[in-house]
Amino acid sequence: MIAYVVRRCLYAVLTFIGITIATFTLIHAVPGDPITFYLSTHLRPSRPALEAIRREYHLDRPLVEQYVYWAKGVVTLDFGRSTLDRRPVSERILEKLPNTLLLNFIAFLLAAMIGLPIGLWSAAHSGRALERTSAVGFFLLYSLPSFWVALLLMQLFSIRLDLLPLFGMTSDEYPTLSALGQLADRARHLLLPVVTLSYAQLAVYARFSKAALTEVIRQDFITTARAKGATPAAVMWRHALRNALIPLVTLLGLTIPSLISGSVIVEAIFQWDGIGHLYLESILSRDYPTVLGLTVATAIVTLFASLAADVLYAIADPRIRFGEGRR
């Protein structure tokens, strides 16, 4: 077990180096002087000022040395300063992070709480008319472009019915509201973004858990359980479900990047002040340090999450830790 965890950690270190090299290469593959990354496009600094900036970012050093400096910064969460307001990138990320976490966490819970039971139910009732219809339904749900759904929801609930706010995180009169009123105001603003973010995830979870349980049901030990006379309910709950839940652990690592991707679109439409919104804004204003900082930071978070998922998986399923090396 310890050997497996150590090996996974070593892989994670390698992947981390790969992530930084990939990002660094991306900066330097762009035609033109890399110094343009660190300068706002409206600025035309004098030659000595340019040299000073060059030194600040070690751009006067050989490429390998530049990489080492940059990677050192990444390890200590120092991604340089934003070209927009010269504030440290990590500070800007950290102040937006809670908003994104709130939105994504609620969306994740909602999607998992609805999607997983439906998926397990579908596997148990595979082939029935209702199950087939719901499978097609999920497929269509999954194919809906999220920005379109967002626009339709806004059209219906905010413009036609005038029930919910069009966008933003709080109303203008938020500071004057009572504590309970503030909570209600936040909830009203959260509703449409959460729905937009969670419906596609819901379809993914339903499909994934259905596949996991179907795979287990096909195995010999389930036939054995049935043959020895266990009731269908006992077979499902005692034997199948436990084993089907194990692969779901891997979803933990896989979900984070796709949630963040979805966040970019949802936050842009609903003017939600999170890191997805920050990313798009930085792209549009060519604030490259922020773009690169966010990219590397999210990749590292994903790396940790998938490392955690792998270790959990190995704890839950002994075949993984002993069978590694010849998968």
Add this chain to the structure above:
Amino acid sequence: MWSVIWHRFKRSRLAVVALIYVAVIAIIAATASFVAPFDPTTTDLAHRLAPPSEHHRLGTDDLGRDVLSRIALIVGSFLGAIAGYYGGAADWIVSRLIEIVLCFPFLFLVLGIVALFRPSLATIMIALGLTSWTTEARYVRGEILRLRDLEFAQAARASGARDSRIIFRHLLPNALAPVLVSASFGVANAILVESALSFLGVGVPVPTPSWGGILSVAQQFIEYAWWLVVFPGFAIFTTVAAFNVIGDRFRDALDPRSD
């Protein structure tokens, strides 16, 4: 083998409808400049924000472009084949590469690449290719791993065929079916991503119409021109759904356990 697959595929009426739909869209996209009554890049001021009674067509060239972006399929299949066939160091390197790419949020990477290298059709295609080859690589790797020790591969090896011949003539054609499944899902995904990019204003430069671009403009008129929002979105949705249904049905048709 293919006739069996087609026979199973046909059993789903929905999938056949989806296939016909995709074919029609593809023909419209290819012949758009002859079919469309209006030049899509000129503005019809008189009919600005007119309701959908107009003859303005729904489609654009999204489709052809997204199929092109499946060049990733070749790269992915190649790397997957090498990894699956040789195992060991080659497999290790390809697996680590896939791991690295999967760590990045897909949309971050695509947005970043497109913005860094100026938005154009070519950059979008390259960005999609760089990020989506991993799916094919994983599929092909698994298939080749399964196929490489079967009798026909051993026979080829025994008769003195070179590795490259075994991989490209014997193994890859047999691994093609699952690749087509992932390609179908891949096209669906590519359409979604491309329209999202255009919607966010980082996609194809403005005069070229695309479904996402129309929606981006429509957002500004959301209070009084609902049809601008509904129809382009519906076009994206039905096309994506069609590709997803085809991919799903195809996957079931390929699964030997489905009978």
